[in-house]
Amino acid sequence: MAVELTAVLLLAGEIALRGPELLEPRSWIVVAALLVAAALHAELSLGAERMRRRIADTRYIDLSSVWTFAAALVLPAALAAATVVALYTHLYFRVFRPAGTPPHRQLYSTSTVVLAVYLVAMLRGLTGVGDDYASVAGAATLAGCLLAYTLTNTLLVVAVIRLSQPRSSFLAILAGGEIALELATLSLGALVAVVVLPDHWPLVVLLVPLLLLLEQTTLVRQLEDKANTDPKTGLLNADAWRARATRLLAGARRDRVAAGVLILDLDHFKDVNDRHGHLVGDAVLASMAEVLTGEVRGADVVGRFGGEEFVVAMGTMKQDPAAGATAVHEMCERIRRRVESLSVDVPSPTGDVRIDRLSVSVGAAVAPGAGTELDRLLAAADEALYTAKRAGRNRVRVRANGAGQAGPAR
16 A cells, blocks of 8 residues: 555656646657557456466566657656556556455556656766757666666565565565566667657557567466476476476486486375365475475476475485485485474464474486486385385485495484
8 A cells, every 4th residue: 555655656746846847748659559559458368367467376477568658758757657557547547456366466557667667767867868868878877767667567466476475585576577578678678769669650560570589488487387386385297397397307317417206295194184174285295396396406407297296306406326325315314304394384264283293205217326326216215215214204215226325224
């Protein structure tokens, strides 16, 4: 509400103070050109935008910032803000409401863009470049405006998502917002403002086909990511993990270095589901996924095979096979200890539920001693996993060169 109130006060105050200056015909021609192009863009991309909005996991990036950032760069702040309000109102009724977005979210998003527009106007006023960005000072101002617009809009949106989802990660939300796509869209907006609008504003509609192509490409990638992701944990699903693990092991064979495959199974997970319900069980699975992604290296591949079973592929370890087996064992032990100390708090209307005293059994196989192909390594790791379970669970067994290596006695 503070963000929305600030946006309203800024707009109302400028209209009251600079009302007559806002009636200049050329500015209104630019406003009309931007709104016509934005409406054409929105109507031609309805299907893709509704789907992108529906499948967005964290922060959704729409391509309308091409038009709003261009408006911020060449128009008085009040007219640019009015352009934002008109554009986002149209988007709400045509894209966001059919996709299930509540009105208050759209109002907040609109307000953050209005604040970004006013920050850009402030920078333009401080540097005195107006709408002439051809000089060195103008180019520097343009870069500063792009940065200010991005940070204002992004941080306000990410912050409110983080506040409404206490278990979420600020960095995960930020990364999930496709920063590269946002910067590319704003760069196109800058080109529109600098090259098209000053003297060739009718040509602004030629940008629409490029945006449609960009949306289709982004949608295809989002759908691929969705198809490859396990919805409960955010890890790779079984098919996607198998494909990437196969490539990782092929690289290890090519480089003639050790590699490893881990299978991890949460002990007595069925008891958690039976006693507390599947929602609590899902929270435990998500916490297990966080442990895994926090412990593995950046190049390792983590996935969920189904149920309470997880898999990790460790590849291209620059070590001989014996040292590779040690590295795999150390990784397994770190994960086992983290799970053992894990405590999962799940909010509930009848009282919060805390799940602790968890444990995981881990079976691992090391290439090339236990095999070089993925299926062979999975079979060896699976055999090691059942050895760990038969030994009393909460244990690590690593199979290398056909022999098991146990974790510390418990």
